[in-house]
Amino acid sequence: MEPRYAAPLGTPVLREAAGIRLAGEAGAALRATQAKAMASDAELWRALLGGAPLSDAEAGALEALARTHTVPTGQGVLSRSAAADTLVALRSGEVALGFRTADGTFRTERIVRGPAWLDLSSAWTGDTHVMDAQALGPAQVVELPRAALAARLAVHPGLAQRVIEGLAREVQALAVNTHELMHKDAPARLAQWLHQRCEPVDDTGNQAVVRLHERKRDVASQLAITPETLSRLMRSFTRQGVIEVSGYLVRVLDTVALERLAQA
Amino acid sequence: MEPRYAAPLGTPVLREAAGIRLAGEAGAALRATQAKAMASDAELWRALLGGAPLSDAEAGALEALARTHTVPTGQGVLSRSAAADTLVALRSGEVALGFRTADGTFRTERIVRGPAWLDLSSAWTGDTHVMDAQALGPAQVVELPRAALAARLAVHPGLAQRVIEGLAREVQALAVNTHELMHKDAPARLAQWLHQRCEPVDDTGNQAVVRLHERKRDVASQLAITPETLSRLMRSFTRQGVIEVSGYLVRVLDTVALERLAQA
DNA sequence: CGCAACATTGAGGGCCCTCAAGAGGTGTGG
DNA sequence: CCACACCTCTTGAGGGCCCTCAATGTTGCG
Incomplete structure (x- = not known):
């Protein structure tokens, strides 16, 4: 076939x-x-909080607080109109982060695949969540009550350090993102996006592959362009001999050229 | 000379x-x-870390670590090429956050007036600073060594909580900013920017004033538009009877209309 | 085959940038 | 003192980038 x-x-x-x-x-x-097997608890926390494995005491403290529940496909996960009193993470599955518009449609801004944080920040500020979120498939969602967690952080300073690092990484990522939105045009943003998702083929290095795990219209959403523009840019890159597109598989023929396209 | x-x-x-x-x-x-005079120490920490005053022990811990130095006008404060091993705050003065381009010019992305954080996140990730920064006037800069601070956070969990809250606020602000860049056009961004800087006049409420503390070209930079476009938008709002501009003073004649302009 | 969803392609247009010129203001050097 | 340099802001003309709208092709499904 x-x-x-x-x-x-x-x-x-x-x-x-x-x-x-x-x-x-x-x-x-x-x-x-x-x-894909649901991440073990240890793997989950490592993926969320970074590097070194947690001590048993730390992991135990998190386990005691964590509340996992399953969200069915299409269901809401976060709502901008709900107060955020828990930190929310995705254990497994796919969730679209974005904004539910007045007419009920959902405008995807970013797609998250577990394990990853969905909202690590809102609970600390006492506000509501900053974005809406919607499950794209059955999703395992983990919530940590902020108040209880804060109390445990006093006992386990290592955990506090992890939370700080996690938030710091988020700030850095958002800052880079903001910069790119402000100063890079659509071709540069796409080139950048492709470049940072390159999976090298065992080749010596100038070739790579990008697998699209989402609809192209969702890729376009993340880049703040329309699907039509994305299609035209893909064709343009192809004509330049930088990539080759077949469906949801992008072969990068010249990573150096791609990086150069991402510069401007 | x-x-x-x-x-x-x-x-x-x-x-x-x-x-x-x-x-x-x-x-x-x-x-x-x-x-505006230089903030006292207590005021400084409160401005940086939020709400309630710190305990004496907490404030003392910060004082012991803080290193203040003065940066002369035009001098660099942060550099993307330097490893970030301290948290950097601005006690007083004005600093431009942005990017030094290859040709030596500085592209301002945001202007910060002390007291405020200049870089609360980079040190935690072990990377270099995310942005360059340049003093617009004599600036008092406070640095907190990350390693030493991390050790103190274990002793003063309240401080860790403050740092977490500070980072969380930053994430929220950046998320909002990203959203606006992605989905709002230039008039809406300007209206939003003006609206959130309105200083109410003692009037009943529909009028206000915005004082521009920076050159209009720097305002334009923050909004990711050109000075020409900013000028045209100001004129357009004026023609609509929403604002009145005289130099660096913007009188808002109709805050409701301004808010409506910020919606789309 | 008809239908639904996604992707692609083309035509047209709007938003905002670039370039250029001019006004207003302020230090500098003759 | 006055011409001059330099900066900022403004205004206009022109154009490019990317969006909108519409039509078509492909794939999967009933």
């Missing part, structure tokens, strides 16, 4: 969200995601 | 800093900035 389009992950997303059953290759790809 | 443009930034600001008088209303608005 061999369809030209490799694993169109985009299609199932909406259908899944609409409660429509999945079949075929798309479903297989998505199911593969689900099959 | 050094030429007047030795420091490439902010002529009115730098002139003011050099003790040169500005005439007219513009000068009056800008001069108000300089009059």
Whole structure:
């Protein structure tokens, strides 16, 4: 069979969200995601809080506070109108972060695949969440009550340090993002986005591969461009001989040129 | 003799800093900035770390670590090429945060007036600073060594909590900023910017005043537009009867209309 | 096959940038 | 004192980038 389009992950997303059953290759790809074993607790905390493994005491403290629940496909995970009194993380699954507009549609700004934080910051400021979030598939969500956690941080300073580092990383990432939105045009942003998702092929180095795990329209959303513009840019890069696109697989033929495109 | 443009930034600001008088209303608005006295230590920490006053022990711990030094006008404060091993705050003065370009010019992205953090996040991640920074006038800069501070946080959990809250606020602000850059056009961004700097006049409420503490080109920088566009937008708002501009003083005639302009 | 969703392609237009010129203001040197 | 240099802001003309709208092609599904 061999369809030209490799694993169109985009299609199932909406259908899944609409409660429509999945079949075929798309479903297989998505199911593969689900099959990925839920991260063990230790792995979860390491992925969320970074580097070195936590001490047993620290891990135990988190376990005691953590409340895990499952969010069905299409359901809301965070709401801007709800007060944030817990830190929210995604253990497994995919969640779209963005904004629910007045007319009920959802404008995706970023897609998160577990394990990762969904909202590490809002609870500390006493405000509501900054973004809405919607499960793209069955999602395991972990919540840590802020008040109780704060009390435990006093006992386990190592945890406080982890939280600080996590927030600091988030600040850095957002600062870079802001800079790029302010000063880079669409081609540069796309080149940058592709470049930082390159998976090297065992080759000596100038070639690579980027696998798109989301619909192209969602990629466009993250880059603050329209799907049409994304399509045109892909074609433009292809004409320049920098990439080759087949469906959801992008072959990077010249990583150096790609990096140069990302500069301006 | 050094030429007047030795420091490439902010002529009115730098002139003011050099003790040169500005005439007219513009000068009056800008001069108000300089009059602000240096914050006391207690005020400094409260401004940086938020709400409730710190305990004596906490304040003492910070004092013991803090290293204050003065940066002369035009000098660099942070550098993207330098490893960040301290948290950096501005006690008093004005500093431009942005990027030094290859050709030596400085692209301002944000202007900070003390007391405020200049870089609360970089030191925790072990990377270099995310932005360059340059003093617009004589600036008192406070640095806290990260390693030593981390050790003290274990003893004073309250401080760790403050740092977490500070970082969380920064994340929230950046997230809002990113959202606005992605989804709002230039008029909306300007309206938003003006609206959140409104100083109410004792009137019943629909009128207000915005004092520009920086050159209009720096305001434009913060909004990611050109000075020309800013000028045209100001005129456009004026024609709509929403604001009245005279020099560095903006009178807001209709805050409701301004808020509406900020929506789209 | 008809239908639905996504991606692609083209035509047209709006927003905002670039370039250029001019006014107003302020120090500097003759 | 006055011409001059230099900076900032403003205004206009022109153009490029990217969006909007519409049509078409592909794939998967009933």
